[in-house]
Amino acid sequence: MSSPAFADHGTVQAVRDPAELAISSAGLTKRFRSGQVAVNAVDLAVPAGSVYGFLGPNGSGKTTTIRLLLGLIGPTSGSHELLGEPMPGGSARVLPRVGALVEGPAFHPYLSGRANLRRLDAADRTVDPATARVRIDAALDRVGLRAAAEKRYRHYSLGMRQRLAIAGALLRPRDLLILDEPTNGLDPQGTREVRTLLGTLAATGTTVVLSTHLLSEVEQICTHVGVMHLGNLVAQGTLSELRARSAARAEVETPTPERAAATLRVLGLSDVSSAGGQVSALLGDVEPEKVVAALVHADVPVRGFAVRRAGLEEMFVQLTGEGFDVSG
Amino acid sequence: MSVADLRQSSDPARVPSGGPVGAVVYRPHAVSSRFFRSELLLIFGRRRNWVGGLILATVPILIAIAVKVSPPSPGGGGMNFLNQITQNGIFVALSALTLEMPLFLPLAVAAIAGDTVAGEAHLGTLRYLLTVPVDRTRLLVVKFGAIAVFALVATLLVALVGAMLGLALFGGGPVVTLSGTTLPFWTGAARLLLVIAYITMCMTALGAIGLFVSTLTEQPIGATIAILVLALGSEIMDAIPQLSVIHEYLPTHYWAAFGDLLRDPISTAAVVPGIWSALAYTAIFGAAAWARFGGRDVTS
Numbered sequence: 001m002s003s004p005a006f007a008d009h010g011t012v013q014a015v016r017d018p019a020e021l022a023i024s025s026a027g028l029t030k031r032f033r034s035g036q037v038a039v040n041a042v043d044l045a046v047p048a049g050s051v052y053g054f055l056g057p058n059g060s061g062k063t064t065t066i067r068l069l070l071g072l073i074g075p076t077s078g079s080h081e082l083l084g085e086p087m088p089g090g091s092a093r094v095l096p097r098v099g100a101l102v103e104g105p106a107f108h109p110y111l112s113g114r115a116n117l118r119r120l121d122a123a124d125r126t127v128d129p130a131t132a133r134v135r136i137d138a139a140l141d142r143v144g145l146r147a148a149a150e151k152r153y154r155h156y157s158l159g160m161r162q163r164l165a166i167a168g169a170l171l172r173p174r175d176l177l178i179l180d181e182p183t184n185g186l187d188p189q190g191t192r193e194v195r196t197l198l199g200t201l202a203a204t205g206t207t208v209v210l211s212t213h214l215l216s217e218v219e220q221i222c223t224h225v226g227v228m229h230l231g232n233l234v235a236q237g238t239l240s241e242l243r244a245r246s247a248a249r250a251e252v253e254t255p256t257p258e259r260a261a262a263t264l265r266v267l268g269l270s271d272v273s274s275a276g277g278q279v280s281a282l283l284g285d286v287e288p289e290k291v292v293a294a295l296v297h298a299d300v301p302v303r304g305f306a307v308r309r310a311g312l313e314e315m316f317v318q319l320t321g322e323g324f325d326v327s328g
Numbered sequence: 329m330s331v332a333d334l335r336q337s338s339d340p341a342r343v344p345s346g347g348p349v350g351a352v353v354y355r356p357h358a359v360s361s362r363f364f365r366s367e368l369l370l371i372f373g374r375r376r377n378w379v380g381g382l383i384l385a386t387v388p389i390l391i392a393i394a395v396k397v398s399p400p401s402p403g404g405g406g407m408n409f410l411n412q413i414t415q416n417g418i419f420v421a422l423s424a425l426t427l428e429m430p431l432f433l434p435l436a437v438a439a440i441a442g443d444t445v446a447g448e449a450h451l452g453t454l455r456y457l458l459t460v461p462v463d464r465t466r467l468l469v470v471k472f473g474a475i476a477v478f479a480l481v482a483t484l485l486v487a488l489v490g491a492m493l494g495l496a497l498f499g500g501g502p503v504v505t506l507s508g509t510t511l512p513f514w515t516g517a518a519r520l521l522l523v524i525a526y527i528t529m530c531m532t533a534l535g536a537i538g539l540f541v542s543t544l545t546e547q548p549i550g551a552t553i554a555i556l557v558l559a560l561g562s563e564i565m566d567a568i569p570q571l572s573v574i575h576e577y578l579p580t581h582y583w584a585a586f587g588d589l590l591r592d593p594i595s596t597a598a599v600v601p602g603i604w605s606a607l608a609y610t611a612i613f614g615a616a617a618w619a620r621f622g623g624r625d626v627t628s
Contacts, residue, residue, distance in 0.1 A: 070459045073625035095461035102459065106452025110374060122366035123460045129362055168456065 022048040022176050022207035023069060025080035030064055030073065038064040040231040041078065046209055046224065048083075051202045053218035053239075054211040056228030057320050062211045063103050065228065066180050070100055083175055096126045099169030101179045105161040109154040113145060113164050116153055120168050127172055139167040142197060144190075158185035166194065170201075177201065180211045195221055215312045225312075229320040239312075246310035246318065248283045250291050253304030263298045267291060283307060363462065367474040371440060372481075380436050384482055387432065388424035388490030395420070396497050416501050417494025418513075421520060422590070424490040425483070425527060429583055433482060434559040437531045440478045441538025442552030444471040445621065449546040449628040464622055468539065472614060475535035480528045487524050491517075509592040519594075523586045526599065530583050533606035533613075534559055537579065540617040546628045576601065579609050 023046035030039040039061045046052045056062045067073045069080060071088035080087055085094040107116040117136045121127060127135070140146045143163040148156070156164065162185050169177055182198075183191045199221055202208050212218060218225060219239070226236040235242055250269065254260045257274040261281075264272050267290070269281035283291070288307045295302050310318070371377055395413045409423040425433075445468075448454035457467060503516025511519070538555040545551050562580040565571050575581050582602030588595040 067455075067625075067627070070455075071461075072455050072458055073627060074623065091461050092463060095459060098459070100456075100459045102455050104452070106456055108370065108451060108453060111370075119366045119370070120456060120460060122362040123457050123462045125360040125362065129360075 020048055021081070022046045022050070022083055023052075023080065023209065025069070025078060027078035028065070028068055028075055028080055029077045030061075030068055031076040037231050039068060039075075042228075042231075042233045043236075044069075044080070044226060044233065045236065046207060046226075048207050049202075049205055050224045051198065051208045051210065051222045052224040052226060053222035054209055054226050054228070055213065055215070055218060055316060056211075057213065060228040060320070061231040062228050063180055064231075066100070066102055066178055066209075066211060069178060070095070070098070070102065072102070096124060096172070097175040099171075099174040099177045099179075101165050101169055101182055103180055104184065105165030105168075107153045107161070107164060110152060112150050112152055113156065113160075113167075114140065114149040116164065117168060117171060121171050124171070135171055139170045142170055143167045144193060159187055159190050162186055163190065166197075174201075174206055176207045176209070178209045178211075181213075182210065183212070183214065183217065191217075215316060219312050227316065227319050234319050242315065243309055243312070246315045248307050248309045249280050250283045250286075250288060251278065251280045251304075251306045251308055252291075252295065252300075252302060253277055254279060254295075254300055254302055256300055259298065260295060260300045260302075263294055263300055264291070267294050277303070280308075363466075364470050364473055367470050368477060371474055371478055377440070380439060381482070381485055384428065384432055384436060384486050385489045387428050388420050388486055389493060391423050391427070391490070392417075392420045392493040392497050412504060413494060414498055416503055416513075416516070417496065417498035418491050418500060418503065418516060418520060420494030420498075421487040421490030422523065424486050425523065425586070426584075428486055429527065429586075430563060431560075433486070433527070433531055434534055435556060436482050437475070437479055437535050438538055438552045438555035438559065441475050441535045442542050442550075442555055443548040444475065444539055445542040445617075446545050446551040447542075447548040449626070450548055452628055454628060455626055458626060465618060468543075468614075468617055468621060472536065472539055472617075475539060476528075476532045479531035479535055480524075483524050483527045483531065487520060491520065503590075505592040506587060506590050507592045511592060519589055522589045522594075526586045526589060526602065527583075529603060529606040530580075530586075533579060533609040536610040536613040536617070540613040540620065543617050543621040543624070576605075579605070581605065 023044050025042055025044040028039060028042045028044070029037065031037045042061075042065060044065070054062055054065075064073070068075055069082065069087070071091045074088070082090070082094045083097060087094070107113075108119070111119065114136060117139060118132065121132050121136060122129075137146065140149050143166050145160060145163045145167060148160060153161070153164070162182065166179070166182055169179065177198075179198075183194050186194060195217065198208050198210070202221075210217070210222065222239055224236075224238050225242050227234050227242075235245070237245075250264070252260050252264070255277060257277060257279045260279045261272050261274050264279065264281045267286055269284060269286060269291070272279065272281040274280075288305075292302070292305055295305075391410070391413070395410065399414050400411050409419045409426060412419040413423060445454070448457065458464070462470075500513050502510045502512060503519070504510050534555070537558060538551070541554050541558075542548070542551045545554075559580060562578040566575055566578050566581050582598055582605050585598035585602045588597070588599050
């Protein structure tokens with residue numbers, strides 16, 4: 001891929017050298033036979049070593065994108081690379097280095113957790129069979145499932161199933177993990193364990209792509225974010241880049257809200273609102289220090305002043321709409 | 329991870345570092361039987377299939393006991409192996425195979441073959457196998473190989489249970505062929521092995537059809553029923569004389585020809601075309617399964 005078009009769709013991601021990207025796609029599109037465009041010209045750029053939060057409402061095309069990335073489905077148009085290898089041509093070389101969790105766990109119900117992992121490991125002919133037992137035990141340990149390893153999968157709770165799926169992705173060291181809602185169904189304890197685990201993996205250089213709708217999760221562990229909406233990648237960049245895009249508001253705490261509000265209007269701030277002793281307005285291009293100076297100049301008694309940027313959640317809603325309906 | 333790291337780790341044989349275990353260089357063998365063995369374990373470790381095996385084995389047991397309790401009057405002949413059981417126990421195996429050939433054996437093969445791809449798709453394990461990655465062609469080859477092994481084991485099960493029980497209850501001895509001549513016991517036993525091989529081929533051909541059907545759906549039961557409908561439909565059409573033009577092209581047409589292997593000398597008039605028919609069906613539907621599954625979107 002010579003000239004990836006990363007700049008479209010309002011992404012704030014600067015164009016990077018593709019070799020540094022763990023995942024890159026150009027115009028990746030999937031139109032289903034029904035005519036529905038599930039993924040529309042997506043240009044993903046997941047830097048190597050990043051923890052990339054892949055966000056979007058239900059039905060926004062996240063899972064379809066992941067299926068495209070892994071070669072489970074073929075694109076209608078567009079192309080992508082994993083770890084520098086073109087897909088799907090390079091799948092035999094690159095997929096052993098990629099651990100994946102796609103649309104929830106799936107195992108044979110009448111086999112034990114361990115037997116299920118053994119089957120997955122047996123299917124991988126690029127690993128040493130002699131180390132299978134050690135690797136399976138290590139993977140079970142990492143997700144805290146060793147004690148339940150001999151239980152049939154049928155009797156696993158949703159959280160245990162999720163853990164087993166993560167263990168399946170960790171049967172061998174990976175350079176890239178693509179995890180579709182890995183904490184789905186986990187209790188708070190399990191969620192924290194998984195977050196810690198992903199942190200540990202990322203610290204050793206593994207690139208992690210994390211599809212989720214838990215924004216708190218993203219804020220805690222992700223370095224990069226991509227937001228899907230109606231099949232489009234509507235935003236992509238580092239977490240701070242995305243935060244910087246969101247509109248900042250000046251908030252003034254004062255006993256004289258009317259005078260403060262008037263001063264802010266004069267300065268050219270928009271969307272001025274006051275409630276109690278609190279006046280807030282969209283900062284726009286105005287520098288915060290000028291606001292403070294103007295307030296003092298106008299003899300507004302300032303008890304507190306803050307510049308607040310929208311949280312990830314507000315930004316998410318800004319990008320993907322307020323509606324509760326799933327994307328069709 | 330730096331650019332250099334990425335380039336370095338693009339060597340397929342290099343296990344990337346970054347984990348505590350398994351970070352050793354391992355050069356994969358071109359051919360590994362691990363996945364195939366895992367597939368066999370999946371089939372033969374499953375309780376449902378043990379129950380199926382039990383049902384298959386019940387038929388020769390039933391025949392042996394029935395004949396022991398109420399021996400048929402001597403005489404008769406033709407394909408009716410039942411009449412010969414009292415003279416030679418090995419005929420319990422042949423009687424059982426004759427009775428199971430039209431329904432029980434195809435049912436067993438249909439259950440296994442229908443489950444191969446559709447079953448994994450239904451559970452969702454297919455997407456995880458493909459991301460391991462298992463090459464799609466390799467997946468089909470392994471699945472087909474497992475069907476063939478199952479067809480052999482199912483046929484062997486019926487034949488061996490029948491032969492063992494028959495020999496125990498009625499004893500062995502020279503084998504009277506369908507041509508009326510007598511073969512020494514061991515020659516007769518060798519003929520039984522030929523029968524097993526021929527039936528295995530016929531069942532494997534049905535399995536190849538089943539593998540193709542299994543790539544069409546995510547419902548294993550639906551696939552199994554469809555395969556069975558094909559097999560029984562073929563048997564029904566084969567029984568309608570007015571359709572004789574197409575008879576030789578039906579997948580089940582030559583199934584009963586295994587009886588010819590018990591003539592003296594062996595009659596190849598139906599057995600040889602039967603072998604070609606089985607090979608042709610295996611090749612055609614194996615290729616069809618590959619064509620269908622090779623580029624299919626896996627959305628299960």
